[in-house]
Amino acid sequence: MVRHLDILAEEMLKIRSRDPARYKRLIQEGMLAELGFDVGIKTKAQASVEEVKAKFRPKDPTYAAISDSVIAGKRARTKELVAASLQQGKDPVDLVTNALMPGIQTQCELYDLGKAFVPEILMSNDAMQGGIELCQAQLGDIPKKGKLATFVAEGDLHDIGKNIVAAILRANGFDVIDLGRDVPTAKVIETAKAQGIQMVSGSTLMSTTKAGLKSTAETLEEEGLKVPLACGGAAVSRAFVDTFVNSIYGKSPLDAVKIATEVCGGKDWKEVRKELY
Amino acid sequence: MQAISLDIGTSGIRGQLLDVERRRVLRTVITSHNPLPGANVMDHLDFAIERGPDLAHEVLLGAVRQVIRSLAPDRWGRLTVCGNPVQLSLFEGIEVRDLAYAGRNYLDSRGIVPPDRSGHVLQGDAVGLDPNVEVIVPPAIRHEIGADALAMMIKSGFLDDDLCMVTDYGTNAEMAIKVGDRVLTGSAAAGPAIEGQHISAGMLASPGAISDLMAIPEGWQVMVLNEELKPCAGAKLSLRGNTLKLLGRRAQGITGTGVIAVVFAGLEAERIALPRISGGGISLDRNIRFTTADLLEAGKAIGAIRAGHMTLLEEAGVDHGDLGTMYMAGASGTYVDARKAQAVGMVPASAKKLVQIGNTSLELAKDLALDPEMLDRLNSMTKELLAHHIMFASSPTFSNIYVQELAYWTEGMPWEAYERNLSELGIRTATPRARDVTVERRKLTDIWDVGESLTMIDPGVFLSGTWSCDLCMRCVRACPEGALRCSEAKFLVDAGRCLGTACRRCEGACPQKMFSYSGLSLENYPEGR
Numbered sequence A: 001m002v003r004h005l006d007i008l009a010e011e012m013l014k015i016r017s018r019d020p021a022r023y024k025r026l027i028q029e030g031m032l033a034e035l036g037f038d039v040g041i042k043t044k045a046q047a048s049v050e051e052v053k054a055k056f057r058p059k060d061p062t063y064a065a066i067s068d069s070v071i072a073g074k075r076a077r078t079k080e081l082v083a084a085s086l087q088q089g090k091d092p093v094d095l096v097t098n099a100l101m102p103g104i105q106t107q108c109e110l111y112d113l114g115k116a117f118v119p120e121i122l123m124s125n126d127a128m129q130g131g132i133e134l135c136q137a138q139l140g141d142i143p144k145k146g147k148l149a150t151f152v153a154e155g156d157l158h159d160i161g162k163n164i165v166a167a168i169l170r171a172n173g174f175d176v177i178d179l180g181r182d183v184p185t186a187k188v189i190e191t192a193k194a195q196g197i198q199m200v201s202g203s204t205l206m207s208t209t210k211a212g213l214k215s216t217a218e219t220l221e222e223e224g225l226k227v228p229l230a231c232g233g234a235a236v237s238r239a240f241v242d243t244f245v246n247s248i249y250g251k252s253p254l255d256a257v258k259i260a261t262e263v264c265g266g267k268d269w270k271e272v273r274k275e276l277y
Numbered sequence B: 001m002q003a004i005s006l007d008i009g010t011s012g013i014r015g016q017l018l019d020v021e022r023r024r025v026l027r028t029v030i031t032s033h034n035p036l037p038g039a040n041v042m043d044h045l046d047f048a049i050e051r052g053p054d055l056a057h058e059v060l061l062g063a064v065r066q067v068i069r070s071l072a073p074d075r076w077g078r079l080t081v082c083g084n085p086v087q088l089s090l091f092e093g094i095e096v097r098d099l100a101y102a103g104r105n106y107l108d109s110r111g112i113v114p115p116d117r118s119g120h121v122l123q124g125d126a127v128g129l130d131p132n133v134e135v136i137v138p139p140a141i142r143h144e145i146g147a148d149a150l151a152m153m154i155k156s157g158f159l160d161d162d163l164c165m166v167t168d169y170g171t172n173a174e175m176a177i178k179v180g181d182r183v184l185t186g187s188a189a190a191g192p193a194i195e196g197q198h199i200s201a202g203m204l205a206s207p208g209a210i211s212d213l214m215a216i217p218e219g220w221q222v223m224v225l226n227e228e229l230k231p232c233a234g235a236k237l238s239l240r241g242n243t244l245k246l247l248g249r250r251a252q253g254i255t256g257t258g259v260i261a262v263v264f265a266g267l268e269a270e271r272i273a274l275p276r277i278s279g280g281g282i283s284l285d286r287n288i289r290f291t292t293a294d295l296l297e298a299g300k301a302i303g304a305i306r307a308g309h310m311t312l313l314e315e316a317g318v319d320h321g322d323l324g325t326m327y328m329a330g331a332s333g334t335y336v337d338a339r340k341a342q343a344v345g346m347v348p349a350s351a352k353k354l355v356q357i358g359n360t361s362l363e364l365a366k367d368l369a370l371d372p373e374m375l376d377r378l379n380s381m382t383k384e385l386l387a388h389h390i391m392f393a394s395s396p397t398f399s400n401i402y403v404q405e406l407a408y409w410t411e412g413m414p415w416e417a418y419e420r421n422l423s424e425l426g427i428r429t430a431t432p433r434a435r436d437v438t439v440e441r442r443k444l445t446d447i448w449d450v451g452e453s454l455t456m457i458d459p460g461v462f463l464s465g466t467w468s469c470d471l472c473m474r475c476v477r478a479c480p481e482g483a484l485r486c487s488e489a490k491f492l493v494d495a496g497r498c499l500g501t502a503c504r505r506c507e508g509a510c511p512q513k514m515f516s517y518s519g520l521s522l523e524n525y526p527e528g529r
């Protein structure tokens, strides 16, 4: 929104020289000087992207290059750089925490500010995972914030949202076993038992498959596993999730991170609902 | 001999009485809506699964009988149908659960076996009609390759063309591309926004619906459908000034083509800066606003269609620039301003010729009624198509593109980032838009030929129930559609007006927990009502 007449005049002159056709149209419609017309002043916004990048960028130039290639979402290049660093004898854990993670952290913070978008997070996550795999191969497991499973309800093939949720959970330091889509309750229970899962995240987008989340939450409870089910996806509402036990509703992938943080911090589903609703 | 052809659509039934010898349409009857509760095939499936396929079949058949009665046939011996696989299966009263759950695990664990849906001929009594009538049902293999999809390919001219695409602009957005002898098909499940549903002031194309916005020197002219469904002038608005002059025909809501026009105008006038509308919504008439939430719905639908088109182009190995004609089918495809549709992304930017072809489903039903031997050809065509069908559900290309669409429409990701990300993923993107695009409105109305008359009827199928309660009428008042009434302690639901599973406000409003939607049964109305 234009707030100041000087800026407006300046912008109008700029439009006139840059795009005379548009300028003429705007003048003809008599709308150029009206409030509500966004001429787009972006100087402030641009500065902050650089600030965020600077905040996380590692001092070490080889680490900075790895972090940059994660931000750029380049998987092949990230793997190359990480392999080279490992060859030089760098510590795998140090590489993950101080070279790969800063990249995704930058992206996540930019996302929170509205300066990065989901596809970029997905690509950065993909690049980071490529690097992490190499490090893991060198040195067993890397410390994680908790162990989770994600799935899409039985009968439903819509997995784009679930993939985003899984990527953002991973980007936030959780170990995620992704069970995929069209997953029957029994498979979730089996995995929860065998893998020591702390929380499951379930998604569904169709009204006909919602019931799968309810049965999964209830069966997890009946089996006495103390593994709550976080539920989301377009067909799922809070009102629906509140009709069954052992479940917490979330709308966005960031809600999934919040729920997972609470659950892995030791809270049970009732406490998490109280905390977050 | 006379024959009847029917197009059973998700938003209504269209029927024609035909003179077989003289190969002519005598008259046309359409219903104002589909008789099943709910607004889309999923709601219809939900109803069929919850209440049993027999009841859903009976409801649909009730409306079909009304259409036949209104067509008033004389010495008729044949009925042909066309439509999507869900409606055709409900019409026949066969298994539909395999259409509702595409996931194999679910189907296997419940022992659901998909029925044989290849084209066949039945005796009328098999579907509850006169045994002397021969009923011809074309193939309807899966959601995406049904008789309606065949119709759009056969009746548009698509099959005789090369490097062209066709799309049925409806809820399921079936689409196909033809390269040489190869035809690849898919379905983008765009959702009902482009038919004007799930939009806060949305409505189907009917009198009072905003169908277009036309540029005028002062801003934009709202076009509203009149009683004959012709667009006429309504309010004038200035999008930049956010002012509205109430003139002309008063509007009641926005239809799908209107939604496309508002998105186009909003972007053009820079009131829409994705993902938001500045000034909190665009007023189009008294109490009619197109909101930011509506923009997100429309964007997700347009995005799914564009992602589908790009996936087909990618899988066919075609450069966007080589694409020739785009055939636009279905009511939305016929009435939408084709250039606006292309500008917002519903038509590939590189298509050089846009041909609007009307409702092809009813035409195929007619062809089949006049030449029943055509059934064999349809069956063999379906087999070939199945071999080249791309399930978008398991296509990483579709997923990758749709994620960019989501970010573009709902997060405001710039277009440059969209193109950059896709080229990083190795997916071809749209070349600069085609110049000198030609538009051919081959059909001005969706029904090609109505014959001597066109009548619209209400399907008038009711569900009823009785129980003893306080008769406080809260349930009746709670119904947002006015679909429920109560007379002499009998509760009557107008099935086609009811919103179905997604609503159930009547039940929720009952203080005594007496109202039972699942206890309602088909009301048998006296003949001729």
Ligand code: B12
Pocket: A155, A156, A157, A158, A159, A160, A161, A162, A164, A165, A201, A202, A203, A204, A205, A206, A207, A208, A230, A231, A232, A233, A234, A235, A249, A250, A251, A252, A253, A255, A256, B040, B042, B099, B100, B101, B102, B103, B143, B144, B171, B172, B187, B188, B189, B190, B191, B192, B297, B300, B301, B304, B391, B392, B393, B394, B398, B399, B402, B406
């Ligand atoms: C893309 C799409 C498809 C693609 C799916 C590709 C894929 N790999 O996923 C394809 C084309 C294959 C497809 C197929 C079908 N689809 Co579809 N599809 C859509 C569409 C256009 C968008 C869905 C989507 O991806 N949204 C974006 C994602 C990011 O959102 P999301 O999943 O909700 O996730 C976000 C949040 O909810 C949250 N979240 C998700 N999970 C979780 C979990 C937790 C714990 C938390 C906290 C948060 C959270 O975070 C995510 C990121 O922000 C919608 C319509 C629309 N306009 O929305 C229809 C839609 C979902 N489809 C629908 C249907 C009916 C189908 C089909 C049955 C149709 C057909 N005719 O074939 C088939 C069958 C698929 C099946 N059985 O599963 C219907 C469902 C109707 C209903 N109410 O039941 C819709 C609504 C469209 C319609 N026709 O009305 N579809």
Ligand code: SF4
Pocket: B469, B470, B471, B472, B473, B474, B475, B476, B509, B510, B511, B512, B513, B514, B515
């Ligand atoms: S069914 Fe319930 S809400 Fe309806 S009239 Fe009876 S008591 Fe009232």
Ligand code: SF4
Pocket: B478, B479, B480, B481, B482, B483, B484, B493, B497, B498, B499, B500, B503, B504, B505, B506, B507
């Ligand atoms: S209130 Fe009941 S009858 Fe009315 S639309 Fe909703 S479900 Fe149908």
